Amino acid sequence: MRKILLSAVLFAASLSASSALAEETGVAIFAGGCFWCVESDFDHVKGVQETISGYIGGTQDNPTYESHVASGDREAVQIKYDPAVVSYAALLKTFFRTVNPTDDGGQFCDRGHSYTTAVYTLNDEQAALAEAAKAEAEQMLGKKVVTEIAPPATFWPAEEYHQDFYTKSSVRYNYYRRACGRDEQVKSLWGDEAMLGLDK
DSSP states (O other): HHHHHHHHHEEEEEEEEHHHHHHOOEEEEEEEEEEHHHHHHHSSTTEEEEEEEEEEEEEEOOOOOTTTTTTOOOOEEEEEEEETSSHHHHHHHHHHHHTTTTSSEEEEEEEGGGGGGGESSSSSSHHHHHHHHHHHHHHHTTTTOOEEOOOOEEEOOOOGGGGGHHTTTTHHHHHHHHHTTHHHHHHHHGGGGGTTTOOO
């Protein structure tokens, strides 16, 4: 009987610990042009636990790759991270330094609203940190930063073939990224600050 009670107590304790751990997971949502590239970048940030490509900000439920442009969605990535390892403020700093936040027409070779930059904040604290990061980026670049700091919105995961595309179709992905000029333009804009926080 004691063994059964002890097992029950240990099981309850493990559930409680799992629940506490889940509550300690942070979530960030960034739109930075092609979600394949944003996902790849943030998978190389220490403390990031999971990245999910998806769509956000549009007028229709369940957008798809074929419908998201017409419904006004942006391509975005939901990032789950360990706040004990990396802060939301640090993720924002990395985000701004992996995109061109001064471009209001898209990102690199990808044009149109669905490829514009935005930070979708989940609460007031995130909103304040995002505004501060945007102001810092603007001061550092000496140019107007057009990245939208947006309120919470429903994030819709993209189709499975888009998830981890950079590993599933590495040849196609690497060709696309080079041809689009993403890394070269980020380095030209940010100099030594480019790709800050990425462990590549």
